[in-house]
Amino acid sequence: xxxxxxxxxxxxxxxxxAFRDVRLHALRSEPGLFFSSHDAESAxxxxxxxxxxxxxxxxxxxxxxGERLVGxxxxxxxRDDPSGESAMLIxxxxxxxxxxxxxxxLLYEARLAWVRERPRYRRVVVSHRRSNEPSRRAIGRFGFAxxxxxxxxxxxxxxxxxxxxxxxxxxxxxxxxxxxxxxxVDATDDDFAAMLRGDGVLPGGLRVPPGGIDEPAVLHHVRAxxxxxxxxxxxxxxxxxxxxxxxxxxxxxxxxxxPDGEVEIGYGIAAARRRRGHATRGVALALDAARRDPSIRAxxxxxxxxxxxxxxxxxxxxxxRAGMRFDPDDGELxxxxxxxxxx
Numbered sequence: 289x290x291x292x293x294x295x296x297x298x299x300x301x302x303x304x305x306a307f308r309d310v311r312l313h314a315l316r317s318e319p320g321l322f323f324s325s326h327d328a329e330s331a332x333x334x335x336x337x338x339x340x341x342x343x344x345x346x347x348x349x350x351x352x353x354g355e356r357l358v359g360x361x362x363x364x365x366x367r368d369d370p371s372g373e374s375a376m377l378i379x380x381x382x383x384x385x386x387x388x389x390x391x392x393x394l395l396y397e398a399r400l401a402w403v404r405e406r407p408r409y410r411r412v413v414v415s416h417r418r419s420n421e422p423s424r425r426a427i428g429r430f431g432f433a434x435x436x437x438x439x440x441x442x443x444x445x446x447x448x449x450x451x452x453x454x455x456x457x458x459x460x461x462x463x464x465x466x467x468x469x470x471x472x473v474d475a476t477d478d479d480f481a482a483m484l485r486g487d488g489v490l491p492g493g494l495r496v497p498p499g500g501i502d503e504p505a506v507l508h509h510v511r512a513x514x515x516x517x518x519x520x521x522x523x524x525x526x527x528x529x530x531x532x533x534x535x536x537x538x539x540x541x542x543x544x545x546x547p548d549g550e551v552e553i554g555y556g557i558a559a560a561r562r563r564r565g566h567a568t569r570g571v572a573l574a575l576d577a578a579r580r581d582p583s584i585r586a587x588x589x590x591x592x593x594x595x596x597x598x599x600x601x602x603x604x605x606x607x608x609r610a611g612m613r614f615d616p617d618d619g620e621l622x623x624x625x626x627x628x629x630x631x
Contacts (some may be wrong), residue, residue, distance in 0.1 A: 294351060294352065294358070294386070294391060294394070295352045296350070296351050296394045296395060296398045297349065297350060297352065297398070298342070298347055298349055298350075299341045299347075299349060299350045300341070300342070301342050303350065303357075304338045304340075306350070306357045307340070307348060307357070307360060308332075310357055310360050310381065310383075311329065312326055313381075313383075315329060318381070319442075320417065320443070320444035321416075321417055321420055321442075323443070324443060325443040328443075345365040346364035346365065347402055348361070349361050349362060349395070349398050351382060351386070351391065358382065359380075359381055359382035359383060359386060359391070360379060360380070361377070361378075361379060361380040361381070361395040361398070362378045362379040362399070363375050363377050363378065363399040363403060365409075366413055369411075372408060373408060373409055374409065374410070374411040374413050374454075375406075375409045375411070375412050375413070375457075376414065377396075377399050377412065377413070380392070395426075396429075400412065403457060404457065409457050410457050410458075411454055411456055411457060412455050412456075412457060413435075413453065413454045414432060414452075414453050414454075415451060415452040415453065416450070417440075417442065417448050417449070417451075418449040418450070419448055425575070427604075428571075428604045428605040429568065429569050429572045430455075431455060431459070432454065432604060433453060433454060433603065434452070434604070435453060436451075436452040437451055438450045438452065453604075470529060470530070470566050470569035471529075471530050471531070471573070472539070472570065472577070473492065473494065473527060473535075474524060474526075474528075475526045475527055475528050475540065477515065478491045479528060479535075483501055483502075484507055484508070484511075490535055493533075494528065494530055494533065494534060495533055496535055497534050497535070497558045497561050499559055499560050501535055501538060502556055502558065510538055513526065513540065513543075513554075516543070517541065517543070520543075522541075522544040522545075525540055525541040525544075525577075526539075526540030526541065527539055527573075527574070527577075529557065529570040534561070535558075536561040536566050537556055537557035537558055537561065537570060538555065538556055539554070539556075539570045539571070539573075539574050540553065540554065540555070541553055542554050545581070545583045545584045548585070549584055549585030549586060550586045550588060551578065551584050551586075552588045552589060553574055553587055553589050554589070555571065555574070555598075557570075562597070567601040568600070568604050568605065570601075571601050571602065574587075575587060575606075575626070575628070578628060584628065585627065586625060587607075587628065588623060588624060589607065589623075589624045591622050591624065592618055592619065592621060593619070593620040593622055599624075605626070606626050608624065608625060608626065609623070609624060610623045610625040611623045
């Protein structure tokens with residue numbers, strides 16, 4: 289798999305030295321993010337490094353810029369599942385100068401493709417240290433659901449939660465293949481005018497899916513929200529969720545950030561394009577945008593009590609339930625909230 293000149297591929301056992309060097313660099317430079325230490329692994333010999341690169345229960349991948357190995361990642365059979373049916377994603381690391389380029393998508397796609405090709409796996413698991421925000425965002429974009437929180441003492445001697453996630457292999461095709469290509473495009477009033485006219489193509493060239501993006505009443509409401517943001521002088525803040533050349537949904541802030549840095553988001557995916565991971569990916573991208581705005585410190589959202597898909601999209605992106613409230617029109621609403629860490 290490739291991206292912007294960078295290639296991710298399976299490593300060969302003969303490449304064990306390059307793999308070892310990057311792995312030891314990762315353990316030395318980030319001692320609090322992995323489950324092993326530099327001291328423990330620096331003593332390993334060639335036989336063990338070769339076994340780690342490839343064996344019947346696992347495969348390591350290399351991230352190459354030309355001939356240079358600039359990152360690693362891997363997948364193994366989870367040791368805590370006696371059935372052998374769980375694959376665990378492990379050991380991701382990119383050199384600092386290669387971060388922030390969206391390469392984590394390639395790391396996930398390569399490993400998940402490897403898992404899909406092996407029928408013995410029914411489940412994929414992954415975890416990260418709570419403070420590792422980039423890992424949380426990457427995991428959320430691929431639709432993993434949180435399953436457990438474990439207090440852990442890390443090799444650097446500090447204590448922090450390990451957040452664990454899982455996904456059924458049967459769900460991989462529908463989520464990862466569609467959601468990975470999801471992006472946000474700034475919405476304009478002209479876009480809403482075209483949607484309300486029933487145009488098949490929006491001014492920027494995105495196609496409208498069968499049945500449209502949403503009901504006219506909803507489009508009028510969201511158009512008014514966008515106008516309100518502009519009246520308050522807030523730039524951006526509302527987007528079209530785009531995938532495969534289509535406008536598959538809408539997402540955005542309902543108001544400018546409050547004085548204490550809180551903003552509420554709302555979103556919706558076209559009926560014909562649901563259950564493909566677009567909501568989860570759209571929320572992740574909206575949170576990325578919020579993190580880039582220094583005036584935003586927290587994001588809230590509301591879902592109806594029975595809207596399980598929307599609740600999953602929020603939970604996968606790190607939102608936590610913050611309470612309930614009653615709305616005369618919508619009934620019982622679940623309030624969700626996430627406090628942002630800087631990007």
